[in-house]
Amino acid sequence: MKVVKYEIDKDILTVGFAESNFIVYTQLANDTTLTKQELLQKAYEQCKSAIDYEKTQEEHAFEWDGVGGEEFVPESPNAKIVELIADRYFHQFEIGQETVEIALSADVKDQYDETYDGAVQFATTYGNISENTLIIPSVTEHTEVVITAEIEGISDTKTIQLFPYIEPQVIQPEPTVEDYLLDLDYRISCIELGVI
Numbered sequence: 001m002k003v004v005k006y007e008i009d010k011d012i013l014t015v016g017f018a019e020s021n022f023i024v025y026t027q028l029a030n031d032t033t034l035t036k037q038e039l040l041q042k043a044y045e046q047c048k049s050a051i052d053y054e055k056t057q058e059e060h061a062f063e064w065d066g067v068g069g070e071e072f073v074p075e076s077p078n079a080k081i082v083e084l085i086a087d088r089y090f091h092q093f094e095i096g097q098e099t100v101e102i103a104l105s106a107d108v109k110d111q112y113d114e115t116y117d118g119a120v121q122f123a124t125t126y127g128n129i130s131e132n133t134l135i136i137p138s139v140t141e142h143t144e145v146v147i148t149a150e151i152e153g154i155s156d157t158k159t160i161q162l163f164p165y166i167e168p169q170v171i172q173p174e175p176t177v178e179d180y181l182l183d184l185d186y187r188i189s190c191i192e193l194g195v196i
Helices: 036-055 177-193
Strands: 002-009 012-019 022-029 079-086 090-092 099-110 121-124 128-130 133-137 143-151 154-163
Touching (some): 002 022, 012 036, 022 036, 079 154, 099 143, 099 154, 133 143, 133 154
Parallel strands (some): 090 154
Antiparallel strands (some): 002 012, 012 022, 079 099, 121 143
16 A cells, blocks of 8 residues: 655645555644554554445546656554443343353454454452353352453443342232222121031
8 A cells, every 4th residue: 555645734644555556535633743654554444444335436536657656555453442342231030040141242343343353351259150151159149240251452331230139028008098998898707607
């Protein structure tokens, strides 16, 4: 890939990347704290999707004759964003349930906003993890479990709420006037029959 334009005007940097027979232009703020290579990389990240699109086209908005330009090699993909995904974030244990298994996965994107394939490490504050499955023993009180997914120094955390088994309570309804009248009728009948 070639850089065929690198121009600063009023703190706006315009960069033209040429490849094959086309040019893609992009603009960004000229950050004076970055090196030229860092600015080129930032510009490339910004317009990579347009470059990929142009590769699929037969006609281009900006044609390139293949002459001039300086060589530019973009950085290899590396993890930039990771999102931890659990198949549930809430669990209430049932009677006799000793453990619960929660499936874990991670969505990782690189600096070009494309799916990145790398080894994600999971960690938990309670239970243990085996082959991307979190195995949690039952709890006796409300417990928050914090899970972390980490790859290449980038991480994401999520919290799972755990609740212990709670014995169902039988709720006795308040007696109504009808209940009192039925009870009174029953008592009168018992007295008339000589049972009471």
